[in-house]
Amino acid sequence: MTLTLVFLGIIMATIIAWLVRQTVNTQPWDAADPVENQPGRGIINIDPKKLGLYSFIAVITSLFALFASAYLMRMKLGDWRPLPEPNLLWLNSAVLVLASFAFQLARNAVARGQLLTVKTGLLAGGVCTLLFLVGQLVAWQQLDAGGYFITGNPANSFFYLLTALHGLHLIGGMWVWGRTTMRVLTGADVESVRLSVELCTVYWHYLLLVWIGLFGLLLST
Amino acid sequence: MAYVAIADRDHEADHHDPTTFITKYIWSQDHKVIAIQYGITALFVGMVALILSGMMRLQLGFPDEFSFITPIDYYQFITMHGMIMVIFLLTALFLGGFGNYLIPLMIGSRDMVFPYMNMVSFWVYLVSVIVLLASFFVPGGPTGAGWTLYPPQAILPGTPGTDWGIVLMLGSLALFIVAFTMGGLNYVTTILQARARGMTMMRLPLSLWGIFMATILGLLAFPALFVSAVMMTLDKVAGTSFFMPAVMSMGQNLDHEGGSPILFQHLFWFFGHPEVYIVALPAFGLVSDLLSTHARKAIFGYRMMVWAILAIGGLSFVVWAHHMYVSGMNPYFGFFFATTTLIIAVPTAIKVYNWVLTLWRGDIHLTVPMLFAIGFIFTFTHGGLTGIFLGNVVVDLPLSDTYFVVAHFHMVMGVSPILVVFGSIYHWYPKITGRMFNETLGKWHFWLTFFGTYAIYLPMHYLGFLGVPRRYFAMGNTEFMPESAHTLNSAITISALFVGVVQLLFLYNIIVSLWKGKKAGPNPWKATTLEWQTPDTPPKHGNWGHELPEVHRWAYDYSVPGYHDDFIPQNVPADAAPATSDDGSST
Numbered sequence: 001m002t003l004t005l006v007f008l009g010i011i012m013a014t015i016i017a018w019l020v021r022q023t024v025n026t027q028p029w030d031a032a033d034p035v036e037n038q039p040g041r042g043i044i045n046i047d048p049k050k051l052g053l054y055s056f057i058a059v060i061t062s063l064f065a066l067f068a069s070a071y072l073m074r075m076k077l078g079d080w081r082p083l084p085e086p087n088l089l090w091l092n093s094a095v096l097v098l099a100s101f102a103f104q105l106a107r108n109a110v111a112r113g114q115l116l117t118v119k120t121g122l123l124a125g126g127v128c129t130l131l132f133l134v135g136q137l138v139a140w141q142q143l144d145a146g147g148y149f150i151t152g153n154p155a156n157s158f159f160y161l162l163t164a165l166h167g168l169h170l171i172g173g174m175w176v177w178g179r180t181t182m183r184v185l186t187g188a189d190v191e192s193v194r195l196s197v198e199l200c201t202v203y204w205h206y207l208l209l210v211w212i213g214l215f216g217l218l219l220s221t
Numbered sequence: 222m223a224y225v226a227i228a229d230r231d232h233e234a235d236h237h238d239p240t241t242f243i244t245k246y247i248w249s250q251d252h253k254v255i256a257i258q259y260g261i262t263a264l265f266v267g268m269v270a271l272i273l274s275g276m277m278r279l280q281l282g283f284p285d286e287f288s289f290i291t292p293i294d295y296y297q298f299i300t301m302h303g304m305i306m307v308i309f310l311l312t313a314l315f316l317g318g319f320g321n322y323l324i325p326l327m328i329g330s331r332d333m334v335f336p337y338m339n340m341v342s343f344w345v346y347l348v349s350v351i352v353l354l355a356s357f358f359v360p361g362g363p364t365g366a367g368w369t370l371y372p373p374q375a376i377l378p379g380t381p382g383t384d385w386g387i388v389l390m391l392g393s394l395a396l397f398i399v400a401f402t403m404g405g406l407n408y409v410t411t412i413l414q415a416r417a418r419g420m421t422m423m424r425l426p427l428s429l430w431g432i433f434m435a436t437i438l439g440l441l442a443f444p445a446l447f448v449s450a451v452m453m454t455l456d457k458v459a460g461t462s463f464f465m466p467a468v469m470s471m472g473q474n475l476d477h478e479g480g481s482p483i484l485f486q487h488l489f490w491f492f493g494h495p496e497v498y499i500v501a502l503p504a505f506g507l508v509s510d511l512l513s514t515h516a517r518k519a520i521f522g523y524r525m526m527v528w529a530i531l532a533i534g535g536l537s538f539v540v541w542a543h544h545m546y547v548s549g550m551n552p553y554f555g556f557f558f559a560t561t562t563l564i565i566a567v568p569t570a571i572k573v574y575n576w577v578l579t580l581w582r583g584d585i586h587l588t589v590p591m592l593f594a595i596g597f598i599f600t601f602t603h604g605g606l607t608g609i610f611l612g613n614v615v616v617d618l619p620l621s622d623t624y625f626v627v628a629h630f631h632m633v634m635g636v637s638p639i640l641v642v643f644g645s646i647y648h649w650y651p652k653i654t655g656r657m658f659n660e661t662l663g664k665w666h667f668w669l670t671f672f673g674t675y676a677i678y679l680p681m682h683y684l685g686f687l688g689v690p691r692r693y694f695a696m697g698n699t700e701f702m703p704e705s706a707h708t709l710n711s712a713i714t715i716s717a718l719f720v721g722v723v724q725l726l727f728l729y730n731i732i733v734s735l736w737k738g739k740k741a742g743p744n745p746w747k748a749t750t751l752e753w754q755t756p757d758t759p760p761k762h763g764n765w766g767h768e769l770p771e772v773h774r775w776a777y778d779y780s781v782p783g784y785h786d787d788f789i790p791q792n793v794p795a796d797a798a799p800a801t802s803d804d805g806s807s808t
Contacts, residue, residue, distance in 0.1 A: 031774035031795035063444035079479030
């Protein structure tokens with residue numbers, strides 16, 4: 001559980017430090033009129049949807065950290081036999097990096113109002129993600145053909161479970177991607193999809209980080 | 222592009238008023254309707270769990286009398302009672318119910334920031350409840366593994382409901398977590414981003430601080446339950462060995478090998494302990510506001526109350542293994558977790574002192590909500606003190622499997638939060654419905670519930686000292702149990718059934734008062750917080766009419782010297798407190 005505690009410690013420390021900063025040096029009992037147009041102290045200077053996404057990312061971080069903790073704890077028990085990760089995973093990782101890169105391209109373009117690049121970036125990002133997902137399925141098949149079944153060993157079980165979970169999060173993202181791309185393709189104005197593109201980019205970068213973490217964990221053990 | 226706060230661009234917002242019956246009351250995106258949907262569903266499953274506890278008590282108080290309660294039924298009742306009460310009643314009611322209703326109203330916003338997601342949150346919660354209750358109707362019935370669902374017994378034959386029940390239970394929990402995450406992201410984002418002008422974090426009523434911190438705890442801790450539920454489902458359905466050791470069951474060697482039941486316990490309690498505070502922190506917050514309002518006095522030590530909530534939230538993640546002393550652990554770990562457990566008593570005690578000091582020399586009005594709030598101070602202190610016993614490893618070991626623990630956790634996280642739930646429902650009932658409840662019935666409800674629950678749980682401490690084991694279907698003719706213990710058990714059962722029946726007073730009161738109650742007016746308690754200052758009672762869609770409120774002061778300006786009224790609402794400007802106001806509304 002050390003890993004989880006470190007992650008959660010960082011998250012909780014950030015939240016609590018921020019809240020304490022909001023609360024010290026104030027005399028709440030003093031009445032004062034609000035400064036014109038000044039929202040309440042502590043409003044974070046980003047769109048609520050972004051804040052919602054960041055909070056959701058904290059939740060997923062907690063989820064994956066807990067899975068990683070369980071992985072490390074289960075690994076210490078005697079029956080753990082590491083499985084050989086298919087080399088295909090390297091290719092898949094590269095494709096996912098490309099997807100992230102494409103989303104970044106779309107994001108940069110959306111800020112500059114370049115519709116064509118936004119379209120290209122989104123389509124390329126989506127295609128790369130689909131390729132990644134297909135690649136993961138092929139990797140599963142290779143393992144299955146090699147006799148590494150889900151019930152064979154806890155290392156196998158964790159491999160299937162963690163990759164599936166990561167894939168499901170990507171598929172969830174693909175839903176938002178699909179809606180955004182449809183809007184762009186059917187002629188929506190760049191400014192109206194700006195936020196969606198930004199949110200997708202953050203989410204894809206984050207899931208790339210998660211994948212690097214998971215892949216590192218799988219490789220090193 | 223600079224970001225403009227929600228409160229500052231209210232004039233551009235387009236408020237789609239729902240027009241049809243369906244969008245208004247069923248597929249509603251209005252936080253108040255969703256709150257009531259959450260509340261009614263939670264109270265309904267709570268009633269189911271209450272009936273289950275009555276059945277358990279019948280068996281315990283009068284063993285061998287009721288042939289229709291078999292050992293299998295008994296374990297199923299225990300499991301479902303615990304899980305429903307903790308998760309599907311208390312968590313859902315405090316956060317989905319009170320959180321939904323109070324957050325936008327108390328911060329002066331028109332709704333949650335993601336109303337659609339809020340609606341989906343309720344419907345997924347409803348599905349999770351239906352899946353859970355469906356397990357009563359499947360072959361083998363619901364799971365009887367105990368609410369902690371410890372493997373390996375939870376998924377092995379011999380435990381009731383290992384075919385269907387356990388799978389439905391795990392699925393229902395996963396759905397609940399999805400629902401909670403959608404709601405929780407809403408509560409956090411709304412409190413941070415949608416506050417009215419002038420509503421700084423330090424002007425938030427303590428109710429919201431409690432709900433806010435509890436939501437953060439929930440968002441970070443529920444994934445642990447999700448992880449354990451997913452892995453156990455795979456152990457059960459796919460035959461993996463995450464938690465399952467090599468087991469021989471019914472004379473056969475199973476395919477599992479090498480798994481660790483202790484791993485499950487770590488994951489479960491990593492969620493399970495913060496869960497105690499997910500329930501307790503909103504209760505702390507709500508009760509603070511009830512006490513302050515009905516004692517007509519500012520809450521004592523507001524800043525300390527806020528920091529205590531933060532401290533409890535932070536500490537709640539490092540005490541989980543105190544639920545596992547009997548599982549065996551390195552003595553140094555035991556020492557560590559005993560220490561953190563005792564440290565958490567410090568901020569909690571600060572809160573109790575501050576509640577008592579809020580009452581001290583206050584102008585106490587013994588209204589129904591106030592009675593429940595004061596009752597809470599008693600039961601919570603009582604349950605908290607026994608927690609200090611159990612936090613110590615050497616005291617916990619002999620007491621852990623006895624009724625002492627049952628008494629402890631029912632006092633501290635059963636009765637105490639429920640008293641706050643009742644107090645808060647009575648307190649906000651006039652705002653939610655526009656009508657007053659029957660005060661006399663409410664007082665009867667309080668006194669009978671309060672003394673009734675003491676009659677249940679106080680004797681259980683003694684049973685625990687005697688060593689009467691919990692979880693047993695029947696005690697049989699055990700030598701160490703004197704005859705008096707059996708008598709006590711029967712008396713407890715009679716009290717429990719009595720308290721269960723008394724809750725009908727509450728149901729009758731809140732249902733009949735919908736029609737018969739006298740009109741409440743906008744602010745019957747003369748309270749300061751924003752929800753009492755809405756232009757309409759009950760508040761309409763959008764809450765605030767044309768203009769959002771502006772906040773000029775904290776939520777606790779009661780009995781301010783030099784003012785005619787003994788309260789100044791939060792939206793009254795700093796230099797313009799009303800000289801007189803008789804109808805309770807602000808100027």
